[in-house]
Amino acid sequence: MLTVNAYGATSATAPLVPLTIERRDVGPNDVLIAIRYAGICHSDIHTVRGEWGPIAYPQVVGHEIVGEVVEVGSDVTKHAVGDRVGVGCMVNSCGECDACLAGDEHMCAKGNTQTYASVDRDGTITQGGYSTHVVVDEDFVLKVPESIPYEQAAPLLCAGITTYSPLARWGAGPGKRVAVVGMGGLGHMAVKIAVAMGADVTVLSRTASKRDDALAFGATAHVATGEEGALESVRGSFDLIINTVSAKLDIDAYLATLRPFGTLVNVGAPPEALPVQVFSLIMGNKAFVGSNIGSIRETQEMLDFCAEHGIAPETELISADRINEAYERVLASDVRYRFVIDTATL
Numbered sequence: 001m002l003t004v005n006a007y008g009a010t011s012a013t014a015p016l017v018p019l020t021i022e023r024r025d026v027g028p029n030d031v032l033i034a035i036r037y038a039g040i041c042h043s044d045i046h047t048v049r050g051e052w053g054p055i056a057y058p059q060v061v062g063h064e065i066v067g068e069v070v071e072v073g074s075d076v077t078k079h080a081v082g083d084r085v086g087v088g089c090m091v092n093s094c095g096e097c098d099a100c101l102a103g104d105e106h107m108c109a110k111g112n113t114q115t116y117a118s119v120d121r122d123g124t125i126t127q128g129g130y131s132t133h134v135v136v137d138e139d140f141v142l143k144v145p146e147s148i149p150y151e152q153a154a155p156l157l158c159a160g161i162t163t164y165s166p167l168a169r170w171g172a173g174p175g176k177r178v179a180v181v182g183m184g185g186l187g188h189m190a191v192k193i194a195v196a197m198g199a200d201v202t203v204l205s206r207t208a209s210k211r212d213d214a215l216a217f218g219a220t221a222h223v224a225t226g227e228e229g230a231l232e233s234v235r236g237s238f239d240l241i242i243n244t245v246s247a248k249l250d251i252d253a254y255l256a257t258l259r260p261f262g263t264l265v266n267v268g269a270p271p272e273a274l275p276v277q278v279f280s281l282i283m284g285n286k287a288f289v290g291s292n293i294g295s296i297r298e299t300q301e302m303l304d305f306c307a308e309h310g311i312a313p314e315t316e317l318i319s320a321d322r323i324n325e326a327y328e329r330v331l332a333s334d335v336r337y338r339f340v341i342d343t344a345t346l
């Protein structure tokens with residue numbers, strides 16, 4: 001076992017603190033990664049605070065991980081020492097179900113092994129990227145293109161794939177009008193990726209505070225939804241809506257902004273139900289669907305797409321001793337647009 005420095009939670013209510021955790025020995029199919037940077041995702045906060053259900057403590061979170069390969073197992077063929085690599089939201093799956101055999105590991109019938117707070121193959125609880133090293137099966141390690149700076153690559157492993165996947169699946173591209181609801185860590189990536197795909201993009205955000213950023217990222221319009229009549233002004237406008245907000249919204253009001261046969265995709269994960277009038281769907285042949293990250297193949301496709309189009313998230317680099325402060329700022333929407341931890345400070 002390898003003992004490494006980390007930053008983690010000891011309870012649902014206590015601040016995160018420095019601690020040490022153990023990583024398994026490198027097996028035949030494993031890759032040992034020296035982590036350079038780890039992004040902070042809102043999911044990290046939900047998890048350590050027990051908002052998505054009880055977890056075992058201590059718990060180290062973080063599923064936006066980039067670094068360098070420092071050791072490989074005897075049977076590893078996909079990665080070599082010195083490679084720039086990344087790890088996203090999952091680190092294993094059963095490899096036997098229909099979904100896994102089809103290359104959709106994130107849809108594993110037995111449940112994929114999450115990067116943190118999940119039961120690993122040896123029965124231990126997985127620990128995430130707020131640490132100096134991680135051991136991962138080679139099949140779940142991504143290649144990070146040289147043209148993407150390390151600290152900007154980290155958020156792509158969650159925010160990037162979470163927005164790229166539905167945009168690709170539901171055909172964002174030339175001639176399509178795409179709306180992005182919310183422009184935080186996920187939303188700003190959705191804007192950049194949809195623009196690069198050739199779509200006409202509108203940002204639907206509660207206030208006008210991010211209007212300039214939206215336009216700078218390539219959106220052609222910004223609608224402040226908190227203003228009276230704002231959504232009515234774009235009624236029947238969009239082919240595709242990506243909702244990145246993890247809060248209760250009037251879904252029917254947003255469905256009304258779709259064109260016939262349009263789709264509203266939810267990638268945000270609100271803790272409460274979102275009621276929908278089915279009549280709103282039937283009368284316009286509209287769809288209200290969810291999307292959950294993406295496969296390893298699609299995540300690599302996303303990384304290569306971002307490299308080709310010069311896409312990178314807007315990041316704020318912090319030291320480990322500022323993680324608790326960063327959490328409070330995430331909750332206050334005071335970040336532009338993703339915190340990234342320099343793990344050299346652990």
